[in-house]
Amino acid sequence: MHLARLTAVIGIAVASFTGGAARAADRYALDPMHTFVVFKITDVGYAHVVGWFTAVAGELTFDPADVTKSTLKVTIKTASIDTHFARRNKDLMSPDFLNVAEFPEMTFKSTSVERTGDKKGKVTGELTLLGVTKPVTMDVTFNKIAPNPFNKNTPTAGFEAHTAIKRSDFGMKADIPNIGDEVDISIDAQATKM
Amino acid sequence: MDPNNPVFQAVIGPFVVAFLVIGSSRLVGWRTGSEVLAGLGVTAGLLMAFVQLRGIPSLPPNSAPEKLFYLITLAGLIGVALDLLGRPPLIGRLAFVLFPAICLAWFSLRLLLAQPDVGLLIKLAIMWAGAAIALWQICVANARGGALAGTILILATAVGAAGVAALAPFIGVTLLCASVAAVAGALALWAYGVRLLVRAPMTIGATSLLGAAGGLVATVLLLVLFTASVSTAGAAFLIAVPFAGLVAEPLLLGGGIGRRVFGPVLLTVVAAVPAAGAIGLAYLTPSQ
Numbered sequence: 001m002h003l004a005r006l007t008a009v010i011g012i013a014v015a016s017f018t019g020g021a022a023r024a025a026d027r028y029a030l031d032p033m034h035t036f037v038v039f040k041i042t043d044v045g046y047a048h049v050v051g052w053f054t055a056v057a058g059e060l061t062f063d064p065a066d067v068t069k070s071t072l073k074v075t076i077k078t079a080s081i082d083t084h085f086a087r088r089n090k091d092l093m094s095p096d097f098l099n100v101a102e103f104p105e106m107t108f109k110s111t112s113v114e115r116t117g118d119k120k121g122k123v124t125g126e127l128t129l130l131g132v133t134k135p136v137t138m139d140v141t142f143n144k145i146a147p148n149p150f151n152k153n154t155p156t157a158g159f160e161a162h163t164a165i166k167r168s169d170f171g172m173k174a175d176i177p178n179i180g181d182e183v184d185i186s187i188d189a190q191a192t193k194m
Numbered sequence: 195m196d197p198n199n200p201v202f203q204a205v206i207g208p209f210v211v212a213f214l215v216i217g218s219s220r221l222v223g224w225r226t227g228s229e230v231l232a233g234l235g236v237t238a239g240l241l242m243a244f245v246q247l248r249g250i251p252s253l254p255p256n257s258a259p260e261k262l263f264y265l266i267t268l269a270g271l272i273g274v275a276l277d278l279l280g281r282p283p284l285i286g287r288l289a290f291v292l293f294p295a296i297c298l299a300w301f302s303l304r305l306l307l308a309q310p311d312v313g314l315l316i317k318l319a320i321m322w323a324g325a326a327i328a329l330w331q332i333c334v335a336n337a338r339g340g341a342l343a344g345t346i347l348i349l350a351t352a353v354g355a356a357g358v359a360a361l362a363p364f365i366g367v368t369l370l371c372a373s374v375a376a377v378a379g380a381l382a383l384w385a386y387g388v389r390l391l392v393r394a395p396m397t398i399g400a401t402s403l404l405g406a407a408g409g410l411v412a413t414v415l416l417l418v419l420f421t422a423s424v425s426t427a428g429a430a431f432l433i434a435v436p437f438a439g440l441v442a443e444p445l446l447l448g449g450g451i452g453r454r455v456f457g458p459v460l461l462t463v464v465a466a467v468p469a470a471g472a473i474g475l476a477y478l479t480p481s482q
Contacts, residue, residue, distance in 0.1 A: 011275070072237065087363060090362070090423045091363050091364075091365060093422075093423075094256060094362070094363065094364040094365070094366070094420075094421055094423075095259045095364065095366065095367075095420045095421065096259070096364060096365055096366040096384060099257055099258070099259065099420065100422075101419070101420040101421070101422060102257055102258055102304055102420055103257070103303075130256065131256050131257060131304075132256060132259055151331065169246065171252060171256050171257060171260065173248050173249035174247065174248055174365075175200075175247075175365075176249070177198065178198065178200075184427055
């Protein structure tokens with residue numbers, strides 16, 4: 001009896017120390033209805049062209065107790081680009097830019113997560129675009145994680161992220177500098193626990 | 195003019211380079227050397243346009259558009275080899291027929307490795323047949339009607355292709371086709387000038403012919419293979435342009451000042467009709 005109670009106490013202590021291993025690194029799927037990947041690029045210096053990708057899918061493993069162990073994998077269908085002007089969309093899908101016929105997807109796979117503040121961090125990973133893979137770092141803000149009352153109280157995590165890339169780094173050199181080389185990317189995402 | 199202006203990059207710059215090099219080739223006493231140098235001017239103009247419009251491609255090339263740079267280079271080099279070998283007829287024409295196959299095989303390699311399917315293979319076979327027919331016809335027209343016949347047909351086809359590409363839209367190909375038109379125009383201008391002033395026909399070698407026509411064919415194949423929104427009917431109708439060369443011989447050959455001055459003009463007008471037809475078809479039958 002004494003031994004059984006001691007074992008139970010040790011078990012509870014270990015579980016507490018590991019921060020509830022049963023809760024660590026839960027898997028979440030990006031909610032396509034509430035995930036927005038928006039980009040902005042200068043247009044002949046007059047203003048910016050703003051657009052987004054409508055077909056985004058991904059998986060997040062998130063450990064609130066130790067966010068540095070989190071991982072993110074995202075796949076975007078390049079043909080889902082939308083800049084609210086059909087002819088420009090077609091131009092951007094052509095081999096001059098996204099070359100969707102040859103490269104139907106772009107992907108991001110995280111390699112490390114760094115915590116920089118209370119709800120802020122940096123996620124570094126490999127972005128593969130036009131068959132070229134380069135490291136990219138995003139500034140991430142973790143908004144919240146809670147049961148979603150509009151989705152049967154399923155735990156939902158919300159993030160936003162910002163980064164900038166040079167499209168020429170990925171071989172997309174057409175029309176530089178008339179169309180800017182630097183592309184600002186903003187991401188707002190919700191992910192639902194799987 | 196602003197060097198970043200696409201018109202300068204695609205048309206003016208390549209035209210000037212080709213025109214100057216072709217002109218310089220006229221000073222070379224050795225006929226084959228002269229033809230090779232002129233052809234290198236054509237290839238140099240096209241490569242210059244490519245680099246200005248798309249930057250220097252990676253090595254090895256990562257995507258189909260980057261492969262186009264090396265295919266244009268290959269067309270020029272095959273042409274040089276043919277000229278230095280004395281343009282053996284069978285090998286020469288075989289090269290013109292096989293070059294599109296090389297382009298298609300290399301362009302579609304990634305697609306075939308990712309998801310080989312019978313539909314794609316059939317499409318590639320049809321595209322190869324069309325491109326080979328067009329190149330063969332240009333070759334025949336050049337052999338029968340001389341340099342002006344070949345260059346006018348390449349010029350007209352390039353203008354038609356530029357229009358079809360602009361409607362797709364694929365601006366990069368539009369501009370590269372305009373570059374082909376520019377270098378073909380430089381060749382045609384010299385050939386016409388020599389015809390009027392010297393009364394002896396200027397000859398162009400395989401370096402010029404395959405350099406310009408091969409570069410154009412590779413560019414159009416890139417357009418059709420990788421742009422879902424291109425008008426298939428418009429692109430297919432471009433094959434008809436080189437057949438305007440069937441009237442090249444009666445228009446261009448023979449004596450008489452009228453034929454010497456106006457023959458090339460008439461051939462240009464005749465070749466412009468199917469080129470305009472291709473653009474019209476592309477306008478009327480757009481893909482989604």
